[in-house]
Amino acid sequence: MGQLFTTEKEQTAAQAAVGSLLYSAMLTAGALPDVAIDHSLLSNPECLDSRTQLQDHLRQLQGHAGNRAPAYLKELISRLVAFSEEPKLAALVGLVVSMVMETAYASSKKSSGSGSCRVVEERRAELQDVMEEYLKRCRMHLNDEQKLREDTQRLEGQLSFLLTQLKNAMLREGPSSKGLKHWASGAAFHTQMLLHLTRLDQRGDPLVMQAAMEQYQEDFRQILPAYRCYKASTVTVVKCWGGLQMTMDPPSEGTVTGFTVVDKELGRSVTVPLPEDAPQGTELIPSDVCAQAYLEYMFSSQGPVAELERYFTYRKESLHTKLMVGETSDPNERLSIVETQPADGQRT
16 A cells, blocks of 8 residues: 655645546546537638538438437438538538537437426527527528518527526536537527627627627636536546456555546546556545546646637637727728637637
8 A cells, every 4th residue: 555645745746646647538538528619610611611511510410310319300400401501601500510419419318307407408409499490590581681680689689598598597407518518509609690680780789799708708607616516526536446346435455556537427437547657645545536636627727618718718809809900990890700719729
């Protein structure tokens, strides 16, 4: 057995080493929660390459759903394929794709969620319905700006209200990774609707988009602690003793050979051996402390949640910069703001 830590600094370093080890293993195994907005489908939606990529996503979705998805989902996928052929709608379709994929996958499994979970699921389903309806109305009235403006104004208000309802439901009942991802995609979709409305209405105020992004950034800050608490309830770490046994409590004898991270929400577990160069006493760190160390990395600046946070920060700052430029040039230039996100979250 290892020796106890002689200083608090040694203990902190050992915990950080375990957290890094477990996080790297989950990252390599693709077992981290997916809460990201698909930037590749937003970067340049009107270019041919992006539309081709979007259509590839939809074809994969069709193959994934197969006979497992209900009829309405298969019909929705077919409509999205048609929508993706229109460059003006590509960015909006891209935001719906990941939501539909999650729904199609979930529909293939039997789940009996609690009443509180069903409330969040209902809000998510309603959010998707409004997004689909807007895509349909856009396709119907692409050549009629007056009707397109009316549809956008009407459905934008509905979507905004549903996003507020979904946020509050998640704050009350705990946001799952899927719920957080869909809320974020819905927020991005909403700001894209506001962008379209500003383009359609020369009297529109682009500052509305900036105000919306600021509000969603604040909403995200409220959701984040609740999401972290939720993930803490789904993640456990167990120790492997002698390479044969996994347990939360140390046996009377034996040697710790590694750790296993279990994420109940994702239904995934990853085992990683204890490195030979691990800090002395690493095997003595309690399992719950190991889980906490893993969560520290998940919610650090290099984790998946930070990428989502950077998206909201970048969009708010990007809009502010472009609006400042618009105020000192031709006012019509303010209507040419495009939804963009540099690769890997880096600004250009």
